[in-house]
Amino acid sequence: MGMDIVSEVRSHGGRQLVCKHRSTATETEMVFSVFLPPQAEQGGRLPMMWYLSGLTCTHANVTEKGEYRAACAEHGLVLVAPDTSPRGEGVPDDPEGAWDFGLGAGFYVDATEVPWAANYRMWSYVTAELAALVEAEFPVDPARQGITGHSMGGHGALTIALNHPEWFRSVSAFAPIVAPSQVPWGEKALGRYLGPERSAWRRHDAVALIEDGARVPELLVDVGEADPFLERELRPELLERACAEAGIRLELRRQPGYDHSYYFISTFMADHLRWHAERLVGTSN
Amino acid sequence: MGMDIVSEVRSHGGRQLVCKHRSTATETEMVFSVFLPPQAEQGGRLPMMWYLSGLTCTHANVTEKGEYRAACAEHGLVLVAPDTSPRGEGVPDDPEGAWDFGLGAGFYVDATEVPWAANYRMWSYVTAELAALVEAEFPVDPARQGITGHSMGGHGALTIALNHPEWFRSVSAFAPIVAPSQVPWGEKALGRYLGPERSAWRRHDAVALIEDGARVPELLVDVGEADPFLERELRPELLERACAEAGIRLELRRQPGYDHSYYFISTFMADHLRWHAERLVGTSN
Numbered sequence: 001m002g003m004d005i006v007s008e009v010r011s012h013g014g015r016q017l018v019c020k021h022r023s024t025a026t027e028t029e030m031v032f033s034v035f036l037p038p039q040a041e042q043g044g045r046l047p048m049m050w051y052l053s054g055l056t057c058t059h060a061n062v063t064e065k066g067e068y069r070a071a072c073a074e075h076g077l078v079l080v081a082p083d084t085s086p087r088g089e090g091v092p093d094d095p096e097g098a099w100d101f102g103l104g105a106g107f108y109v110d111a112t113e114v115p116w117a118a119n120y121r122m123w124s125y126v127t128a129e130l131a132a133l134v135e136a137e138f139p140v141d142p143a144r145q146g147i148t149g150h151s152m153g154g155h156g157a158l159t160i161a162l163n164h165p166e167w168f169r170s171v172s173a174f175a176p177i178v179a180p181s182q183v184p185w186g187e188k189a190l191g192r193y194l195g196p197e198r199s200a201w202r203r204h205d206a207v208a209l210i211e212d213g214a215r216v217p218e219l220l221v222d223v224g225e226a227d228p229f230l231e232r233e234l235r236p237e238l239l240e241r242a243c244a245e246a247g248i249r250l251e252l253r254r255q256p257g258y259d260h261s262y263y264f265i266s267t268f269m270a271d272h273l274r275w276h277a278e279r280l281v282g283t284s285n
Numbered sequence: 286m287g288m289d290i291v292s293e294v295r296s297h298g299g300r301q302l303v304c305k306h307r308s309t310a311t312e313t314e315m316v317f318s319v320f321l322p323p324q325a326e327q328g329g330r331l332p333m334m335w336y337l338s339g340l341t342c343t344h345a346n347v348t349e350k351g352e353y354r355a356a357c358a359e360h361g362l363v364l365v366a367p368d369t370s371p372r373g374e375g376v377p378d379d380p381e382g383a384w385d386f387g388l389g390a391g392f393y394v395d396a397t398e399v400p401w402a403a404n405y406r407m408w409s410y411v412t413a414e415l416a417a418l419v420e421a422e423f424p425v426d427p428a429r430q431g432i433t434g435h436s437m438g439g440h441g442a443l444t445i446a447l448n449h450p451e452w453f454r455s456v457s458a459f460a461p462i463v464a465p466s467q468v469p470w471g472e473k474a475l476g477r478y479l480g481p482e483r484s485a486w487r488r489h490d491a492v493a494l495i496e497d498g499a500r501v502p503e504l505l506v507d508v509g510e511a512d513p514f515l516e517r518e519l520r521p522e523l524l525e526r527a528c529a530e531a532g533i534r535l536e537l538r539r540q541p542g543y544d545h546s547y548y549f550i551s552t553f554m555a556d557h558l559r560w561h562a563e564r565l566v567g568t569s570n
Contacts, residue, residue, distance in 0.1 A: 266297075267298070
């Protein structure tokens with residue numbers, strides 16, 4: 001394993017790190033950020049949050065604009081923010097340079113199709129390689145993990161948690177893509193990364209996973225009612241229906257006037273982190 | 286007057302606006318941001334904060350990374366963030382493209398020297414033109430204004446308040462340049478904008494202003510002890526000495542481990558806004 005610290009800055013009483021490492025999953029160098037709250041300096045392992053970012057983002061968007069550090073410092077949460085795709089020389093991109101596929105748009109799957117399969121392995125990268133690296137390098141308690149994300153990253157958070165509910169004590173999302181098999185962004189990405197056989201898409205589709213029997217006890221989801229992608233790409237009503245039929249406690253909050261941006265995410269970040277902290281902090285290992 | 290709203294986004298229960306207008310002071314188009322907290326929708330005029338930015342910044346840096354909206358929403362504060370220089374076709378820049386002079390480095394003065402005097406009039410722009418525009422366009426109470434800023438913008442906040450203490454009920458700064466006449470950034474900027482006669486610099490130098498009799502009752506200043514500009518450019522000890530001799534109540538907090546970045550500013554932003562709110566909110570007009 002091994003990694004390098006690209007930058008380390010004091011913030012909100014803790015340390016905001018940006019790290020890079022050579023990934024065997026993606027066969028590229030990968031960059032991620034980690035916030036260590038002040039409690040990390042007292043020794044012991046802390047509960048941790050995953051934040052998975054949306055289309056076009058790197059680790060930097062949430063790190064600069066997510067407004068998570070005050071809440072992480074208050075509750076003693078480590079927060080890890082991975083990149084959204086492999087990058088670098090030789091990594092193929094959308095041939096037309098589209099922003100919703102290829103670079104910045106890994107969709108948290110292991111691609112099986114040429115030419116994506118060589119590098120676009122964000123599922124293995126996040127769930128196995130980076131998870132092991134973070135546990136080895138930072139004082140985190142793997143028994144107390146929560147996961148959240150935005151848009152494509154909300155899709156990532158939901159699908160990772162539904163595939164591995166035993167890994168997480170809490171799951172939330174901001175404006176997630178809940179049914180990629182049924183919306184344009186998802187059909188394009190899953191079709192190209194995973195091929196035309198739609199049965200292979202189901203474990204990367206939160207609504208399909210729930211229909212197929214995957215369960216988490218509860219979900220917190222915020223969406224903005226002025227989000228321009230709400231009706232076409234996000235379709236939270238599909239998650240609402242699936243959760244109702246499956247008996248999953250979904251708290252879906254439609255926030256009047258909010259859009260899809262970090263102005264929306266940062267507004268509700270502290271509230272999500274408080275909600276996760278109630279499920280992660282002060283509980284036994 | 287008149288202005289256009291470039292963007293309007295809901296955030297933290299309020300509205301984050303970016304506005305542009307044609308400035309007669311700078312003879313350019315100028316962009317600024319305004320946060321209107323939720324209380325702005327109840328009618329009435331609200332207390333307001335000025336945030337002046339540092340070298341290389343536009344309105345966007347603090348708007349994206351300053352983490353001020355939660356505190357402004359809590360206390361009912363409007364926050365206005367101007368740009369740091371004129372920009373656009375025909376506006377001269379540092380001939381060597383330096384980042385500490387010219388574009389992004391207006392230093393909150395009205396230049397008197399050729400070729401800067403035509404556009405570099407940030408003193409008149411901020412203190413007269415923009416102040417009048419904001420009062421005309423937004424529900425702010427001019428009797429309840431506070432001012433703060435970062436680095437060059439901390440210099441701007443201190444010097445504007447010391448020249449016009451009657452305008453402000455509260456003044457603070459993050460890592461300010463307190464004595465530009467005595468440090469390289471300031472000597473370069475004031476020398477070029479105002480000419481070699483140093484007596485003309487004194488009303489744009491917080492320490493010199495205090496030595497010359499300018500007074501505010503109290504100041505709150507945070508500096509990071511790991512700020513790479515602390516000893517050479519910021520020199521808070523000069524402000525400390527001047528305030529002690531003048532009887533100005535200065536709360537100077539040296540924050541261990543913090544640098545000059547928005548990771549530092551955002552850490553203490555909520556605390557500064559709380560401090561300003563104690564002096565601005567709930568007091569009579």
